Amino acid sequence: MSDKDFHVRFKNVQKSYDGKQLVVKDLNLDIEKGKFVTMLGPSGSGKTTCLMMLAGFESTTHGEIILNGRPINKIPPHKRGIGMVFQNYALFPHMSVGENLAFPLEVRKIAKPEIEDMVKKALDMVQMGDFIDRYPGQLSGGQKQRIALSRALVFNPELVLMDEPLGALDKQLREQMQYEIKHIHEQLGVSVVYVTHDQAEALTMSDQIAVFNDGVIQQLASPADLYERPENSFIAQFIGENNQLRGTIEKVNKNIANVKLENGENVSALMVDVKDKGEVTLLSIRPERIIINPKTTKNSQALEGKVLELIYLGDHIRCRMMVSGNDQFIVKIPNSSTHELLKVGEKISLGWDKKDCRALKP
Amino acid sequence: MTFAASEGADNSNDGKSLRKKLLRAERRKKFEAIGLVTPLLIVMVVFYFVPIAMMLFRSIDNSQMAKILPQTSIAIQNWSGEGLPDEITYAAIVGDMKIAQADRDLAKVGRRLNFDLVGFHSLLSKSGRKIDEIKGPPYKENLIAFDKKWGNEQYWTVMERGLKNTTLLYLLAAIDLKYDENNKIVKVPEYEAIYVSIISRTVYISLSITILTLILGFPIAYFMANTTPRTRNLLMIILLLVFWTSLLVRTLSWILVLQNNGVVNNLLMFTGIITEPLDMVFNRFGVYVAMTHVLLPFMVLPLYSVMRSIPSDYVRAAQSLGAKSITAFIRVYLPQTLPGIGAGALMVFIQALGYYITPALVGGPRDQMVSYFVAFFVNERVNWSMASALGLTLLILTGSLYLIFGKRVNIANMKLG
Ligand SMILES: Nc1ncnc2c1ncn2[C@@H]1O[C@H](COP(=O)(O)OP(=O)(O)O)[C@@H](O)[C@H]1O
Ligand SMILES: [Mg+2]
Numbered sequence: 001m002s003d004k005d006f007h008v009r010f011k012n013v014q015k016s017y018d019g020k021q022l023v024v025k026d027l028n029l030d031i032e033k034g035k036f037v038t039m040l041g042p043s044g045s046g047k048t049t050c051l052m053m054l055a056g057f058e059s060t061t062h063g064e065i066i067l068n069g070r071p072i073n074k075i076p077p078h079k080r081g082i083g084m085v086f087q088n089y090a091l092f093p094h095m096s097v098g099e100n101l102a103f104p105l106e107v108r109k110i111a112k113p114e115i116e117d118m119v120k121k122a123l124d125m126v127q128m129g130d131f132i133d134r135y136p137g138q139l140s141g142g143q144k145q146r147i148a149l150s151r152a153l154v155f156n157p158e159l160v161l162m163d164e165p166l167g168a169l170d171k172q173l174r175e176q177m178q179y180e181i182k183h184i185h186e187q188l189g190v191s192v193v194y195v196t197h198d199q200a201e202a203l204t205m206s207d208q209i210a211v212f213n214d215g216v217i218q219q220l221a222s223p224a225d226l227y228e229r230p231e232n233s234f235i236a237q238f239i240g241e242n243n244q245l246r247g248t249i250e251k252v253n254k255n256i257a258n259v260k261l262e263n264g265e266n267v268s269a270l271m272v273d274v275k276d277k278g279e280v281t282l283l284s285i286r287p288e289r290i291i292i293n294p295k296t297t298k299n300s301q302a303l304e305g306k307v308l309e310l311i312y313l314g315d316h317i318r319c320r321m322m323v324s325g326n327d328q329f330i331v332k333i334p335n336s337s338t339h340e341l342l343k344v345g346e347k348i349s350l351g352w353d354k355k356d357c358r359a360l361k362p
Numbered sequence: 363m364t365f366a367a368s369e370g371a372d373n374s375n376d377g378k379s380l381r382k383k384l385l386r387a388e389r390r391k392k393f394e395a396i397g398l399v400t401p402l403l404i405v406m407v408v409f410y411f412v413p414i415a416m417m418l419f420r421s422i423d424n425s426q427m428a429k430i431l432p433q434t435s436i437a438i439q440n441w442s443g444e445g446l447p448d449e450i451t452y453a454a455i456v457g458d459m460k461i462a463q464a465d466r467d468l469a470k471v472g473r474r475l476n477f478d479l480v481g482f483h484s485l486l487s488k489s490g491r492k493i494d495e496i497k498g499p500p501y502k503e504n505l506i507a508f509d510k511k512w513g514n515e516q517y518w519t520v521m522e523r524g525l526k527n528t529t530l531l532y533l534l535a536a537i538d539l540k541y542d543e544n545n546k547i548v549k550v551p552e553y554e555a556i557y558v559s560i561i562s563r564t565v566y567i568s569l570s571i572t573i574l575t576l577i578l579g580f581p582i583a584y585f586m587a588n589t590t591p592r593t594r595n596l597l598m599i600i601l602l603l604v605f606w607t608s609l610l611v612r613t614l615s616w617i618l619v620l621q622n623n624g625v626v627n628n629l630l631m632f633t634g635i636i637t638e639p640l641d642m643v644f645n646r647f648g649v650y651v652a653m654t655h656v657l658l659p660f661m662v663l664p665l666y667s668v669m670r671s672i673p674s675d676y677v678r679a680a681q682s683l684g685a686k687s688i689t690a691f692i693r694v695y696l697p698q699t700l701p702g703i704g705a706g707a708l709m710v711f712i713q714a715l716g717y718y719i720t721p722a723l724v725g726g727p728r729d730q731m732v733s734y735f736v737a738f739f740v741n742e743r744v745n746w747s748m749a750s751a752l753g754l755t756l757l758i759l760t761g762s763l764y765l766i767f768g769k770r771v772n773i774a775n776m777k778l779g
Contacts, residue, residue, distance in 0.1 A: 055678070055682055056681075057678050057681075077678075077681040077682060078681045078682075078683075078684050078685055078686055078687075078690075079684075080682075081684070082682060083682070083683075084678075084679065084682040084683075086675045086678070086679055087675075088673065088675060090673070090675040090676055090678070090679035092676060092679075092680070092694055092698075093698065094697040094698060094700075103680070103683055103685070103693070104683035104684050104685075107683065107684045107685045107686075107689055108684055151683070152682075152683075155683065155684065
């Protein structure tokens with residue numbers, strides 16, 4: 001695909017603030033039109049920096065960013081037509097809500113009556129129509145958030161950037177806003193680049209998630225792929241919960257490896273980023289993919305585990321076990337009448353589909 | 363007892379006893395707090411408010427007159443103001459004059475009443491010299507025989523007003539007003555009117571200084587707020603250095619720099635830009651330069667403090683919304699610096715209003731401000747009342763400005779640095 005097919009392309013982008021350390025190292029990211037793409041990563045991983053480069057407030061040290069097929073560094077920030085929701089909202093404190101929303105329209109020299117219509121529409125979209133005369137200082141965090149969102153959308157940008165917009169809200173409000181933002185995105189069809197360090201938020205909202213760590217994108221994938229098919233051990237650990245078992249590859253058969261664990265037991269696993277016999281590998285298995293007392297078939301295998309702790313969580317029971325020297329091995333057992341009851345201290349056999357066990361570089 | 367009843371009945375009782383308990387508990391704390399601040403309060407009152415109040419009171423204080431002419435001041439209270447006073451009043455003034463003449467106090471009365479009515483001074487000194495010749499009644503005829511002015515109603519009007527315990531005379535004089543013969547407040551003649559023009563000159567100079575410090579201070583403050591911590595600290599030290607050198611030294615150094623064979627003139631002449639030295643000191647220009655320099659930190663510091671608290675996100679947000687840098691600056695950044703501009707302007711303006719030493723040293727005769735005349739009346743004329751009246755005018759001016767603008771810029775919330 002060429003540049004034209006993407007809304008935004010980061011091509012080998014690097015960024016350094018001090019000339020010594022690269023905050024962003026060789027970033028490549030393609031964003032399709034109308035997609036909701038999330039940059040997910042721990043604090044300090046360079047997410048905000050990427051947004052700032054895209055919005056034009058920071059220069060790229062190396063590489064280029066293409067917006068609608070044009071290199072972006074030729075376009076000044078105010079001509080990029082990118083809506084932006086800032087981490088702390090950045091609502092102008094000396095302007096009322098209405099004036100804040102009218103601002104982007106006024107600087108575009110749109111006629112007064114039209115401005116009024118557009119402002120009203122944008123406010124109604126976030127159910128804040130009654131707040132047009134309030135000042136930002138008179139709004140709660142959630143209300144400010146909605147206003148900031150509608151201000152970033154009022155001039156009908158094709159691309160909207162959001163930098164941890166829900167970071168300051170409480171959990172319940174955050175979840176409600178996640179759905180609202182998602183719905184607005186679907187309704188308007190704009191491209192969204194969303195930044196967060198909250199993986200649940202990223203999984204709920206995104207079409208695609210780019211996981212950042214250490215200045216590079218570790219994996220770009222849909223939420224389901226990211227969760228179910230992590231491509232390296234960072235992703236496996238960062239997204240959701242994963243059990244990890246250390247071992248050495250003994251035999252390779254196509255993409256299935258036979259791995260010898262530290263306690264000598266043998267298991268088969270799907271090779272993801274490991275290649276050769278003799279390599280040390282980290283196996284990762286989701287707690288909910290583990291089967292208790294499996295009927296051994298061609299695709300599954302059995303390991304022995306000792307129950308250490310049982311935590312009752314209502315819909316499921318969380319069971320901490322000792323498996324191959326790892327005493328933090330978690331198994332989630334659905335709370336159903338067909339499941340047998342476990343006891344602490346009991347030794348049981350565990351199994352899983354070998355596709356669910358991923359062999360990754362440690 | 364039902365729940366509702368108990369709630370209704372006990373609430374008021376509980377409320378009261380709770381309040382009592384709270385009061386009792388808080389009382390000790392209150393006493394302690396008051397005990398702690400009392401010394402400070404006393405110091406404030408004794409060394410701050412009392413002297414100012416006493417000084418200001420001198421602008422309306424007139425009790426000295428009644429002390430010199432005590433009987434007259436009582437007797438004249440019965441005078442209706444129409445026609446001449448009665449014989450008792452004449453007798454009283456003769457008695458008072460005899461004592462005052464002996465004590466050499468009569469001239470004070472004369473000087474003071476001459477303010478109101480020219481001729482009073484000579485009348486009193488002339489009559490005072492021969493007052494002992496009047497040995498008995500009729501005092502009225504005897505006195506009028508000395509000088510016909512004693513039979514002039516106008517002199518008695520002035521006398522009556524002059525013997526009151528307080529007078530508006532000095533305050534009126536400070537704004538070029540006076541009492542006329544009929545006890546009405548009128549403007550002084552054109553050639554005597556100087557104070558209004560001095561006050562307006564003071565306001566004009568202060569306003570110019572305020573604008574100059576704003577124009578110079580805004581970019582400095584902006585730069586300081588948006589630079590690296592190193593540069594910022596360096597600039598801050600340079601700015602505060604101004605406070606470590608004495609005002610006198612700073613002002614005098616400007617004379618060295620700006621005088622006819624000073625650095626600036628020499629440089630300009632050396633480079634051939636001018637052939638004759640420019641007059642840059644002992645005139646308005648010198649006042650502007652020196653005062654702007656001296657007052658600049660008072661503009662920069664509040665501005666800087668406000669600017670530091672404005673996150674760069676606002677201007678960025680404005681730009682992302684489609685505003686050019688200049689639009690973003692004018693419509694988003696500038697309005698948020700208004701509290702700083704207001705506080706800085708108010709501080710500079712109010713200080714400039716009361717400036718004395720700088721204009722006195724680097725200004726010419728036509729650049730002197732109100733404070734100069736306050737000093738003049740105290741040092742040269744020994745007229746504390748007039749000095750104090752001018753001081754009060756200044757205070758009223760400053761106070762009203764503070765009330766008008768101080769609220770708006772919320773100066774109490776300003777923090778420096
Ligand atoms: N303006 C700046 N000057 C210097 N360093 C910066 C600046 N902004 C961010 N950084 C550094 O760059 C790194 C990445 O920051 P940022 O992009 O804000 O990360 P994130 O948004 O993922 O938390 C951090 O180590 C941060 O200290
Ligand atoms: Mg960030």
